[in-house]
Amino acid sequence: MSDSPAPAADRPADAALRTGFGRLLLFVYGIFALAASARALVQIITHFSEAPLAYLLSGVAGLVYIAATVGLAIGGAKGRRIALTSCSVELIGVLVVGTLSIADVGAFPDDTVWSRYGSGYGYVPLVLPFFGLWWLWHHRPSKD
Amino acid sequence: MNGPLSVATIIAALVLALWCLLRSSRNRPPSRFDLAATAALGVLVIVLVVVAVVGLFDGSRPAETGTFVGYLITTVAFAPVAIYLARLEPTRWGSLILGVACLVIPVLVLRLQQIASVTTGV
Numbered sequence: 001m002s003d004s005p006a007p008a009a010d011r012p013a014d015a016a017l018r019t020g021f022g023r024l025l026l027f028v029y030g031i032f033a034l035a036a037s038a039r040a041l042v043q044i045i046t047h048f049s050e051a052p053l054a055y056l057l058s059g060v061a062g063l064v065y066i067a068a069t070v071g072l073a074i075g076g077a078k079g080r081r082i083a084l085t086s087c088s089v090e091l092i093g094v095l096v097v098g099t100l101s102i103a104d105v106g107a108f109p110d111d112t113v114w115s116r117y118g119s120g121y122g123y124v125p126l127v128l129p130f131f132g133l134w135w136l137w138h139h140r141p142s143k144d
Numbered sequence: 145m146n147g148p149l150s151v152a153t154i155i156a157a158l159v160l161a162l163w164c165l166l167r168s169s170r171n172r173p174p175s176r177f178d179l180a181a182t183a184a185l186g187v188l189v190i191v192l193v194v195v196a197v198v199g200l201f202d203g204s205r206p207a208e209t210g211t212f213v214g215y216l217i218t219t220v221a222f223a224p225v226a227i228y229l230a231r232l233e234p235t236r237w238g239s240l241i242l243g244v245a246c247l248v249i250p251v252l253v254l255r256l257q258q259i260a261s262v263t264t265g266v
Contacts, residue, residue, distance in 0.1 A: 023233040027226070027241050031248065034218065042211055 037062025186223025
């Protein structure tokens with residue numbers, strides 16, 4: 001994917017955060033919000049005691065994706081702040097949990113979205129926050 | 145869940161994904177044809193899911209029925225949501241939304257097969 005932004009002609013500079021590439025991000029974040037939180041819900045309801053830490057992390061990951069999706073959807077200064085926070089948390093989360101899940105297998109007997117840097121999800125969880133942060137940076141409010 | 149219908153759905157989705165990615169890379173918004181093709185894929189998915197739901201009342205249920213049903217609902221919802229967003233976004237990104245959706249649908253079908261096979265052993 002060569003992700004050069006769409007030409008200025010069809011995308012005004014002051015277009016909302018949620019349009020253009022942002023709409024694609026919104027779609028992918030929505031998928032992950034659903035995937036991560038549904039997975040966590042099933043894990044917590046059916047066999048929470050097996051790996052409480054992993055399942056709680058799954059739950060947190062789900063909430064972070066939901067927050068990012070909502071932030072991108074509402075846009076504006078507030079949405080941008082929400083999305084910025086959740087993308088940052090997500091980046092730290094996938095790096096920390098990914099590293100821990102490789103270094104200390106005992107702590108993560110069952111998989112989460114972020115285990116092994118999200119390898120169970122085609123490493124999309126690792127790449128996604130970079131795209132998210134890039135888009136938010138690219139789309140920062142101008143001074144004028 | 146392992147029948148020719150699943151195979152057909154997966155192949156159709158992959159072909160359409162390739163097409164939509166190509167359209168996006170050539171900076172084209174989703175055309176009527178792209179949207180209609182995705183809708184047709186959505187219909188194929190609905191048929192697949194109906195077959196799977198009928199299978200649920202056939203005796204052998206997947207070990208994780210809840211997860212299975214969750215995946216069924218998600219799979220059905222995929223094409224309509226993608227079409228809705230793609231119509232809001234008449235740029236190359238709209239085409240990319242369709243492309244991504246068509247890439248995820250085969251994954252969902254494969255996951256459904258995986259979950260279904262735990263009990264049925266097919």
